[in-house]
Amino acid sequence: MQKNPYGQNYKGDNHTFRMFKDEGDDQGSVPWNQKIFQNDESHKCPTYVSQTPPCQGSCPSGHNIRGWLDIVRGMEKPSGDLSWQEYAFRRSTDANPFPSVMGRVCPAPCEDGCNRNEVEDTVGINAVEQFIGDTAKEEGYKFEFEAKDTGKKVAIIGGGCGGLTAALQLRKQGHSVTVFEKYDQLGGMMMYGIPDYRVPRDVLKHEIDRIIETGVETKMNTKVGVDVSMEELEKDYDAVLFAIGAMSGRSLPIPGGEAANCVSGVAFLEAYNQGRLKHITGKVICIGGGDTSIDVVSVARRLGNIENIAEKDRPERVIFDDTAHDVVDTSKRLGADVLLTTRSTVENMPAAQEEIDDANREGVEIQGQLQPVEVVTDGNGRAVALRMIRLEEDGSTPIEGSEFDIECELIVSAIGQGVDAEGMDDSFFNERGFIDADKNFQIPNKPGFFVCGDVVRPHLLTTAIGQAGIVADSIDDYLAGNNQKARNKVDVHYFDLMDKLNEWDLAPTEYDKGALAAATDSAEYAVHNYEDRSFASIIPHTELFLGHFDNEERNARNHKTVDVDNVLGNFEERLIGYNEEEAKAEAGRCMSCGLCFECDNCVMYCPQDAVFKVKKDQATLGRYVDTDYSKCIGCHICADVCPTGYIQMGLGE
Ligand code: SF4
Ligand code: SF4
Structure with a gap:
């Protein structure tokens, strides 16, 4: 079986087309044509149901992720002369105006939720998001809207x-x-x-x-x-x-935690980001395990260590006194001794695995199952060591008699925010x-x-x-002066067919009571056989036809390698964003969960030719195919072969 880049088996190998012919032959039951045309007839016909994909349900900003992936892959086209890049930027920033930032630093819960994980690996959502944001910056796209001044x-x-x-x-x-x-x-x-x-x-x-x-x-x-x-x-x-x-950190809630050289992770990073903290002195211990603690130790490794400094240049003085190191001193810095400790096992630390791997490679020592119990101070109230106790694998039960001291010059607590x-x-x-x-x-x-x-x-x-x-x-x-709205169960920005029809000047006509076709499926005042469940329903992978998708390796973003040999003074960005070709390829792996992506399976496989493509001048995303209900026998093949779960046998009963 093929392996994905993480050495796991590709799950998609188990997904195959459902074959009526095979069923008949293998099981010796009924011939396939009888099975379709007699046994599988029903009074239910296909209807088109839009649901929210789990990536969007998992993104706390409520991004219309499927929407901008559709645009980048070239499936959803902008109307007029808008470029697809700007169209993707507009779709993306409807909910989240920081695509370049989020595409770089968000731990991407959207990717944990992505249904593509059931085939082989998640879609690289935040990498495409970064591409959209960086392209918008290069092209100088702006937020353009006209809003009437409310005077409020x-x-x-x-x-x-x-x-x-x-x-x-x-x-x-x-x-x-x-x-x-x-x-x-x-x-x-x-x-x-x-x-x-x-x-x-x-x-x-x-x-x-x-x-x-x-x-x-x-x-x-x-x-x-x-x-x-x-x-x-x-x-x-x-x-x-x-x-x-x-943005206030929490000090260590242990005896001696108020020592002058015990600082919070937030204060440490603030001093660095303000350009004031330019080196550290002696060994640094950071207590944490989350993303902030990883940032602290990675910064400390980059800043490096300078021995024999003036009292005013001690890191805690710079952090607390709002002063700044002299940039000239940085020429003297050497590699810093940096330790990160966490209560859990290292494998179960809350920080993103990629960040943990980077920190390890950059020379940070990480030790799990440790809990600080006391800050050991000298006669001046300065911390000289941190007393630790070892914990069982559960990350909370202390191992009796396992206390020991780690000597240090600076203790950084990254255990929470206030x-x-x-x-x-x-x-x-x-x-x-x-x-x-x-x-x-x-x-x-x-x-x-x-x-x-x-x-x-x-x-x-x-x-x-x-x-x-x-x-x-x-x-x-x-x-x-309105009442507050009840919020939807699925509270995200999602596909709206009516918006799409309006965008392409295909909005339904006014209702005409006297018209002959008023009560038929050819009446133009309504959108027929379409149901929007996006506000209430997230489509699981079990409603998709995963056999449609070939295993396709994820196009992971490249990184500049920073390691123990070149980390000192290295403040270069590590991530290398996608180029256009890579972004399109990765967006193309999206399975468009819950919305038609124009694969033609239903048109090809319908044994009655009941499913047909909507005429080009009337088609939009979500209205690409339709059904002639006078021909449909309710065999549900179209729903079976719909990869995205957009077709459901709902109409009729
Ligand atoms: S990476 Fe982007 S799309 Fe994914 S959860 Fe974060 S903000 Fe949302
Ligand atoms: S395959 Fe596409 S639409 Fe489905 S969850 Fe993943 S990113 Fe979202």
């Missing part, structure tokens, strides 16, 4: 990915938006948490500027609660959105220091106040982006 003003506290996404969506709805940002640059965690070799700053700034250019006002270096009061915001704005993130609520009214925050939200991301019992992102519960960047889209809708309803 919204204040957004925090200019990270959630705040900026909400700002864009609110601008599309015609509201004035002002973002209050406490730092001197927008971007939140994307700017101050993620290292520049993972997201080049020109890429990030480009995606931020494109949002601001839609007419978003910004007030930089302005901390709400300190530089401007909540009362002022309440007086000057019609609605207020908290998108303040959770919220900086300085100067803000306590009544907005719950007992854990976060802000509660209802399903529409309103703050309960605080009319006019909304919230999204990490301040609700720290999660992925793409989660904050998804919540921002929902909260913008909620704010829009609030400003219009």
Whole structure:
């Protein structure tokens, strides 16, 4: 059996065409023609059912992933003279305005959900997403929309990915938006948490500027609660959105955890990303296991170690005192001794496997099943070692008598995030220091106040982006005096056949009661035999005909190899994005779960010639084939051979 790149068997080898002929011969039951034309007749005929693919259901930002993959592979064409690249950019940024950033750093839960995993391997969704974003940057695509000014003003506290996404969506709805940002640059965690070799700053700034250019006002270096009061915001704005993130780290909750040289992962990365921290001194231990801890140790390996430094240049002084290292000193740096510890086994660390592999290759030592129990300090209260205890494989049961000390100069705790609520009214925050939200991301019992992102519960960047889209809708309803909408079970951006028909000037006509065809399937005022279940149903792989798809190896993105020999001072981006050919090839692996992708199987296999192709000048995506119900005998072959699960035997009974 063929192996995929990870050494696993290709699952698709088990998927074959259903053969009526074989069934008849092998089982000695009935001849295949009788089976089709007599035994398989029913009063049910095919209907066309659009469902949400699991990639979209798994993407917290609610991206219409299948839609932009369809465009990149060349199946869904733009109308007019729009290029396919710009069409893909528009489709992608409907939900998520950061394709270049997310395509690089998102851990891609969409790929875990992708049905293609049942054939051989996931579609490389975030690699295509990066291609769309990078092409948009090269071509200078802008957000273009016309929105009538509503005269309403919204204040957004925090200019990270959630705040900026909400700002864009609110601008599309015609509201004035002002973002209050406490730092001197927008971007939140994307700017101050993620290292520049993972997201080049020109890429990030480009995606931020494109949002601001839609007419978003910004007030930089302005901390709400300190530089401007909540009362002022309440007086000057019609609605207020908290998108303040959770950018304070948590110190180690153990004796000695408050030592001067114990810092949080968030503070460490902020000092690096602000260009202030340029080296470390002595051994660094990072406690964590998640993506932030991997970023800390990877940065530490790149920064390198300088011995015999002045007191003012100790890393913790630079981090806490808001000072900066002298760039001249960097010529003296040597490889740093960096250890990452985690409570789980190394195999079960929460960080992405690719990131763990990179860190290992770059010379980071990673040890699992360890829990810090005490920071050992010297007479000046400085940490000189971290006392550890070993844990059983469950990652929580201490092994008695296994304590030992690891000497170190800097301890970085990457064990969680907290919220900086300085100067803000306590009544907005719950007992854990976060802000509660209802399903529409309103703050309960605080009319006019909304919230999204990490301040609700720290999660992925793409989660904050998804919540921002929902909260913008909620704010829009609030400003219009409407009731808040019940949100759909599947709350994502998905294919809308009516939009597609409108785009191609094929929208149904006005209802004409007197017309002869009014009650027939040829009446043009309605879309016939089509059901949109996208808002409620995610299509599982079991509804697809996987035998249609050949095993096709995934086109993994290339990486520049950084290893122990060249990591010092290496701040180059590692990922090499797809070129156009690679992007098209990878998008072509998408199975278009839940929506027709024009394979013609149903037309070819229908024994009655009942299924036919819609005339070219009337066809669009989702209306490519139709059925002549006067010929259909209900044998369900079309539904059986439909690779995407778009055809269901629903009509008739
Ligand atoms: S944002 Fe993340 S989860 Fe969503 S499509 Fe991109 S990589 Fe996948
Ligand atoms: S095959 Fe395509 S539509 Fe289906 S889950 Fe994967 S990316 Fe989504």
